[in-house]
Amino acid sequence: MRTIRLLALMLLPLAALYSWQAKGHHAFSAEFDKEAPVSLEGVVTKVEWINPHAWIHLDVTGGDGSTVAWMVEGGTPNTLLRGGVNKNSVPIGTSIKVRGYQAKDKRCAPACKANGRDLTFSDGRKVFMGSSGTGAPKDGSDPRDRR
Template sequence: MAHHAFNSEFDAKKHVEFKGTVTKMEWINPHAWIHVDVKKPDGTVEAWMVEAGTPNTLLRRGLTKNSLLPGTEIHVDGYQSKDGSLRANGRDLTLPNGQTLFLGSTGTGAPGDPGEKK
């Protein structure tokens, strides 16, 4: 999978926020992916894919392979894909213990990117 700028795939105007259950965590380069089942009010379940930074970046921020085991309840704040599919670029992830971690990669152009020049 090729590396890309945020705005090539995701829309900064399509903010998404949801709670869900981790089903799988892919520690792959250039971006890790978190698979999350999100239960809707009508009882149906949506299977979301959340793009995160590189595995190395996530490790430096305190996330490990054991942080997001299947069954872990998480809160995701991010931006939906431009094509409207159930994919998001994750900005922040809140763990069950209340810890919030920045998921994004710096220098991608995502809103609030600490690597972007002001």
């Protein structure tokens, strides 16, 4: 009887945690909108090569000539290095193209925010810039995704 009670007591928080996890465990679904894919072409203005996530800031010029500041989240410096990019790969002023998903918070203050999936350099080289297993849509950008 005591064993059953103990088991129930241990399973209860687990069940609560599970339902909570389904909503918010993955960094991706908590902050980013899988229904809002973006493709950004712009010029790098700032690079934060930091844990737990690197950030690439870029100015994106629209068709009407206006410039919008974006900040794109990448993986950890470690995963990015393994993927083939380091801090010196994206010096300020570099033209890049980033595909990713916009943040759920679309106020764009102080900059529009997105989760980066892949990064294409002007010479056509493309690297995966996200993290695996975050719950981001399987859009083919992550070479480790199993189909």
